[in-house]
Amino acid sequence: MNGSGAVARYTLVELSRRRILLVFFVLGAVGIIALGIGLKVLYQVASSNPRGFGNGAVDPATFDHFLELLFVSYLFQALAVFALLIAYAIGMTAIYHDLDSGAAVSIFSKPVSRLAFATGKVGAAVVGLIAIVGLLALEARLVMFLFGGGLENALTGQLIAVMANAIVVMLIVLSLSTWINNILAAVVTFIYFNVITGIITTLHLVADAGVIGNTAVRNVFDVLYWLVPHQLVSSAVRDLAQAEIQMSGGVQSNQALASVPAPSGPGDIAWWVFTVFVFAALVYYAVRRRQV
Amino acid sequence: MAAVVTVQNLRKRYRRRDPWAVDGVTFDLQPGQAFGLLGPNGAGKTSVVKMIAGLLRPDSGSITLFGTEPGNPVARKDLGFSPEDPDFPKFLRASEVLDYFASLLGLDGAERKRRIPETLAFAGLDTEHRQIRQYSKGMKQRLGIAQAILGRPKLLVLDEPTADLDPIGRRDVRALIERLKESGVAILLNSHLLSEVERVCDTVAILARGRVLKEGTMAEVVPEGSNLEDVFVQLVEANQPQRDHLPSFISDATP
Numbered sequence: 265m266n267g268s269g270a271v272a273r274y275t276l277v278e279l280s281r282r283r284i285l286l287v288f289f290v291l292g293a294v295g296i297i298a299l300g301i302g303l304k305v306l307y308q309v310a311s312s313n314p315r316g317f318g319n320g321a322v323d324p325a326t327f328d329h330f331l332e333l334l335f336v337s338y339l340f341q342a343l344a345v346f347a348l349l350i351a352y353a354i355g356m357t358a359i360y361h362d363l364d365s366g367a368a369v370s371i372f373s374k375p376v377s378r379l380a381f382a383t384g385k386v387g388a389a390v391v392g393l394i395a396i397v398g399l400l401a402l403e404a405r406l407v408m409f410l411f412g413g414g415l416e417n418a419l420t421g422q423l424i425a426v427m428a429n430a431i432v433v434m435l436i437v438l439s440l441s442t443w444i445n446n447i448l449a450a451v452v453t454f455i456y457f458n459v460i461t462g463i464i465t466t467l468h469l470v471a472d473a474g475v476i477g478n479t480a481v482r483n484v485f486d487v488l489y490w491l492v493p494h495q496l497v498s499s500a501v502r503d504l505a506q507a508e509i510q511m512s513g514g515v516q517s518n519q520a521l522a523s524v525p526a527p528s529g530p531g532d533i534a535w536w537v538f539t540v541f542v543f544a545a546l547v548y549y550a551v552r553r554r555q556v
Numbered sequence: 557m558a559a560v561v562t563v564q565n566l567r568k569r570y571r572r573r574d575p576w577a578v579d580g581v582t583f584d585l586q587p588g589q590a591f592g593l594l595g596p597n598g599a600g601k602t603s604v605v606k607m608i609a610g611l612l613r614p615d616s617g618s619i620t621l622f623g624t625e626p627g628n629p630v631a632r633k634d635l636g637f638s639p640e641d642p643d644f645p646k647f648l649r650a651s652e653v654l655d656y657f658a659s660l661l662g663l664d665g666a667e668r669k670r671r672i673p674e675t676l677a678f679a680g681l682d683t684e685h686r687q688i689r690q691y692s693k694g695m696k697q698r699l700g701i702a703q704a705i706l707g708r709p710k711l712l713v714l715d716e717p718t719a720d721l722d723p724i725g726r727r728d729v730r731a732l733i734e735r736l737k738e739s740g741v742a743i744l745l746n747s748h749l750l751s752e753v754e755r756v757c758d759t760v761a762i763l764a765r766g767r768v769l770k771e772g773t774m775a776e777v778v779p780e781g782s783n784l785e786d787v788f789v790q791l792v793e794a795n796q797p798q799r800d801h802l803p804s805f806i807s808d809a810t811p
Binding site: 266267269270271273274277278281282361362365366367369370371372373374375376377555556 | 613629635647662
């Protein structure tokens with residue numbers, strides 16, 4: 265498509281020079297190292313006196329594995345938070361600043377179609393997000409060697425899920441910021457994606473677990489669940505929860521695991537693909553309608 | 557010779573309750589012609605040129621740009637547009653902005669290497685390595701003109717091109733317009749600087765409240781013994797409500 269490559273290339277150059285992204289990246293990078301080193305120090309202290317931990321009931325190997333699980337579990341949360349922050353930052357700036365500053369006047373007067381412009385912007389935003397979160401994940405993987413490794417596959421699966429969710433958030437902010445102020449767009453997206461969708465997903469999970477007995481209410485939540493984007497979840501979350509329950513000596517029960525989201529199935533993944541297409545199309549529609 | 561741009565009975569308003577920003581404007585522009593669009597603030601000049609550049613959609617009427625409608629990217633291949641208050645992606649440098657726009661214009665690598673340094677030198681930005689966010693208004697205006705001529709356009713639309721320029725910059729823009737006219741480029745100039753328009757334009761249209769009050773060659777619009785400023789003031793004042801020129805707290809004040 266004529267011009268989309270140039271739009272993508274220079275959007276990436278711009279993104280790489282934005283201080284807010286650099287700040288989020290540095291915070292994420294420092295946070296992951298601090299997490300790893302902190303837990304390692306905790307391990308060193310505890311392993312110097314293994315009998316002092318867990319009333320002496322835990323042997324060093326089990327404790328080592330426990331720390332590793334704890335690290336991976338914190339890592340997942342940290343990656344998810346920073347991926348979302350980066351998604352919001354890219355979504356708020358990639359198109360909005362061109363439209364707000366008047367740069368779009370010069371760009372749109374060139375022989376570039378609005379479709380090529382939107383494609384270039386969305387492409388650059390996705391590549392930028394994957395690059396930044398990918399770098400954080402790479403760092404996380406290196407830090408995992410502090411704990412001897414072994415859970416890298418879990419990290420990969422969760423990383424893909426985190427990026428997939430962040431892409432949806434970014435596309436929503438991108439499309440909204442073409443219509444309204446970018447801060448408002450971020451607030452609306454947060455309410456829609458993190459609050460409303462979160463509540464519906466949790467209630468659906470609870471209904472699925474059989475806590476809600478009324479079939480009609482369950483059906484309502486089923487319908488609502490298929491009206492909002494689904495946050496993808498890898499099998500790592502449930503595997504970790506299962507392992508932690510076992511490590512802590514707790515009895516593994518279905519009820520305890522019911523509160524942990526199940527891994528996303530083909531239906532959720534297909535729904536994710538559909539929502540990505542819908543929100544990308546919305547970005548194009550908003551750019552196409554925009555008069556500058 | 558086919559007109560470069562034909563505007564027919566163009567109308568535009570921004571909200572349903574608003575008065576027409578552009579109301580029945582009609583004109584055409586031939587190759588090598590310099591056309592001046594004049595009018596007071598809010599007359600609709602910028603709306604007209606933005607519709608020609610495909611940035612705004614008219615409510616009614618038609619525009620033909622190089623034989624097709626301006627929304628078609630192909631029509632904008634030979635258009636150079638320097639907007640009023642130009643701005644650019646703020647974290648890029650001038651050379652990157654020109655490279656970006658050269659890519660959008662479809663210029664190949666060799667042509668980009670040749671044109672970009674020359675265009676930067678013309679704009680006086682060849683030694684400037686800061687990002688756009690650190691530019692003054694005048695520097696952005698220079699870059700606005702530079703990006704407009706980068707594609708060697710057949711129609712150059714300049715919206716208040718010299719508003720933020722120093723006298724040397726103004727002289728350079730005048731020389732540019734003269735040179736482009738000689739080579740057959742059509743110029744559409746929006747400006748408040750009537751002396752400038754008088755110097756470079758062959759034809760003018762005076763707009764007020766979205767309507768063309770008078771249009772013709774410079775000789776037709778400006779009678780002998782008069783000047784463009786007198787004609788402009790008379791026409792515009794006759795077509796807008798009378799107002800006091802000074803606030804009473806200034807005019808009534810005793811020294």
